[in-house]
Amino acid sequence: MADRSSVPSAPDRPGELVLRGGTVVDRTGSRRADVRVVEGTVAEVAEGIAPGPGATVLDAGGCLVTPGFVDLHTHLREPGREEAETVETGTRAAALGGYTAVVAMPNTEPALDSAESVRNIYALAQGALAEVAVAGAITVGRAGERLAPMAELAALGVRLFTDDGDGVQSAGLMRRALQYATDLGVTLAQHCEDKSLAAGGVMHEGAWSSRLGLPGQPAEAEEVMVARDIALARATGGRVHFLHLSTAGSVDLVRRARAEGVPVTAEVAPHHFTLTDACACGFDPVFKVNPPLRTDADVAAVKAALADGTADAIATDHAPHAPELKDLPFDQAPPGMLGLQTAFALAVTELDLPVERIVALLSWQPAAIARLDAASGGVHGGDVAPGRPANLAVVDPAATWVVDPAALASRSRNTPYAGRTLTGRVRHTVLAGEPVVVDAEAQR
């Protein structure tokens, strides 16, 4: 883990912590148990643990005690757009959302396409409330023209590469990148958007875009790139992770590719299983996002993909934007919406899935894709068992709350869920043994 993490160093770690009265949920199943954490490590998982002298005791009654969540898709905006978010504010929002690790997207200014830029993020993330892993750019400046120094970045621990915000338009360049990625043992994460089809579209192309008179992006703008990259993954053996899939056609392509054994994985974002293109009817740019909100049928398909395992992860695409930009007219405002503090609750509220499945989609499955899990030498998404690093979320699946944009930790306010009552609340978050969120309040 030498270079790649921002895990707090040992002196920051508290002595003993007991999480009392919860139900432990991890890959092995669920059971009623207290959890004792000592010096950053899970020391005991059993019913009726007696806290040692001076121990911090947190109530987990009615809650699930799970491995901390891992977000594959967070825009932290630093460097370059600190008025929208910083590593500090974004990781605070992450911790409040139950995340102990986030993958920072490289579409910063400048882009994260060099060893220096990656080291800068690691430095900014020292002492942050969540570990920050970096997704490096596939191409220099995310310009889609020549490959970034992927080997140098991989040597710093970068395991995911993406030009997110844009897809790699050239199939030839993508194939070459996949060949390098295979040699380096890293994964390419694709933002599937064919510019020649999407160009100028500010929402989904369909009945609503016609009615509103707004230019649309057709579903095929996403699907042709999914199909292309499946073909390239099949040909090269390189691993492709599909970011924020949003259409029925895309998830169907991935379902069939996986059945064939093509090495692809996929994530979906909460807004794509909770909102549709009809939300644009009032021209409120808070509902503008890329890929755009789609139809009811697409939402149903995305939910089905989460249910049948075609989608491996729920990823937020947390995309803060400052009000002076996000309040521009719909066609001019930047795409993107906040996600870190609402993801768990949206999943519990809107998905007809057992909460244990939701936790898998938020925790160990994305941890494996990001290679932040124990199998890759990481400390996230692992079982809640003695000897394991104490990166944990304590979540109440029955608590309800109302989304108040002003109360969010992000520097930005662009949540489309303002005023919505949601079920499912993050109560405590434990990072390397330290309770960084207690009773839904960040501790520093």
Ligand code: DOR
């Ligand atoms: O809506 C989006 N916003 N989609 C993206 O791919 C990029 C993101 C951003 O950076 O704002």
